[in-house]
Amino acid sequence: MQANSAISAIGFDPYLVRRYDVAGPRYTSYPTARQFGSAVDTAVYQYAVKRSNEDFIPSALSLYMHLPFCKSPCFYCGCSRLITSRPERIAAYLQRLYSEIHLQGSHFDRDRPVRQLHLGGGTPTYLSDQQLADLFNILRKAFTLEERALREFSIEADPRGLTPQRLQILANFGFNRISYGFQDFDPQVQEAINRVQDAQQCLELIGAARAAGFCSVSADLIYGLPKQTEAGFTATLEAVAGARPDRVAVYGYAHLPQYFKAQQHIHNIELPNADLRLRLLQRAVEVLSGHGYEYLGMDHFALPDDELVQARTNGTLQRNFQGYSTHAGLDLVGLGMTAISHVGDVYAQNAKTLDCYYAALDSGHLPIERGYVMSADDCVRADVIGRLMCYEELPFDPIERRHNIVFLEYFARELVALQPLEADRLVRVETDRLLVLPRGRFLRRALAMVFDAYLPREKTAHTYSRVV
């Protein structure tokens, strides 16, 4: 189709992308989790929740539940997960999760409904129907759930073994958004990552989800995987785009085998080099935009009538730990091992090991281990970075009003640091706003990094994945 004009409209310039290809955070939060420390414990978090209840219009809630179990290991995975085939392990985890839900619920005022809910993992679809039923019963008792029409309840699904009947059951529970991990349909790649799944079956699940009542279906792909080729990935892209999911997420594989044991099965020599990585991303942009998908930023593409695109139009698009989200301003409650909460100015993260998670809940308290209390400066920068990650325009006035600053003075140093990016036409600084130019839309992270107060002190740049 009109790939070339679409490319120039999107502004993907491979030479620029290569130049700004430095390691950096994904800004699903600011400050990032690397700043979390022991200043936040259960008491600090509970006080933050209490204070948030006292806002004149306390926000509704967004719940994230982490279900870390998987039947088999996918080698690329950098998520927190545990491989098991023993149902009693899952039952043991759920028992603690239920008491955590009950505990968390007791702190929030009941006129704050759960508007957004996301089940992630691991493999959330590992749970049986009965376990899901129990989960929802517990949720309903502990929290007020938003009325169905206003809910955004999403679940991550492993397509292997998933049937239309199961999808219907999930929809009946109230899930209305789903994301499928497709990664790549090339059989060579699938073998190299230990994630073999039938392309046809996968694609049929897109329509099946819609038939079951899901209003948004996302297909997740990964570029930069071992043995990936331009031809193979293009075929996957064409097949997925042809099935028209509402969203396509195209993640770049982050090879950090020193942190993620499973990745040690992947050999450096099998990985695409920087050139090929770039070409794979370029193909994704070409194919998807050729099929009418809009580029949201970072890794996400969506059809024009998808709610994320509409949220961007309405100014309610934001970024949180799940990626892009339609709801700005909801307090986030993290449930399960490693989950992160964000209430008011406080980030709080749950225990990272099963033992610590269990120990806390078995003694009747929340499993919060670390976190961060945002300073006034953090709040300003979080606003700026959040805006840069989601929108084309950053007007100064709302930031100035909200934080009582004069933007051009407060960020005088950052504006100097932006000059090379301005010269490369990624961004333009005007008297009353910043504009992210088309060439900057693929390099939002590089723009955000300019405003990140913690970056200059970071010496270990290799712990972040590359911008592309």
Add this chain to the structure above:
Amino acid sequence: MPSQPAEIVHELREACMSCSLQELCLPRGLYGRDLERLDALVERQGPFHEGDHLYRIGDKFGAIYAVRAGSYKSYTVDSEGREHVLGFHLPGELLGLDAIYPGHHVCNALALDTATVCVLPYAQLSSLASQISGLFTQIMRLMSKDISDTATLAGDYTAEERLAAFLVGLSERFRLRGYSPNEFNLAMSRRDIANYLRLATETVSRVFARFEKDGLITVDRRDVRLLKLPQLHTLCEAMGNP
């Protein structure tokens, strides 16, 4: 027993004489020697922290207090342990007037944020007031204002009228202090506001949300911006001048 302050602030020997709240508070209309004599009476105490009580029910009455910085909530507790908010007190406003007649405090005064107060020992204050007619007049005026403010809430008004009147009243109080009448950050919680206005907490939030939806205000945590003050005035007209 009056609660002990964290530290006693002996600033400049001047208290009232260099205070920006002069016009609102007791010194209004006083000059020269009269002002000096009032000034000599005043002792500043603080800073108190959010959650500190200035006095509690039953404490022996010895002094009137003027809020110098920060804000206070006065409240009683009924036989079932439920709190009843009587009022909120901003800088330049007095606390303790209701203790004059009984000789002891009949409510609790709680700091809602970091606060400083001016202490006016009552015996000396009333002695001075009998000698300085301007001071006597100002004390009467402030007591009268206290009485009429309390009466406003007694009527049978809707939730919208009550909240509109509350916001309009605060706007005016901030304006008199030289702050913006349209944008302010409040120290009290929604629960306190609800209690004071005799509404359910959820109702207060619903009305705030309604006002926001109708474009009358914007709300961000406890920051309120009044976009259409005249319209808010109209809403609470039935209540008389709040």
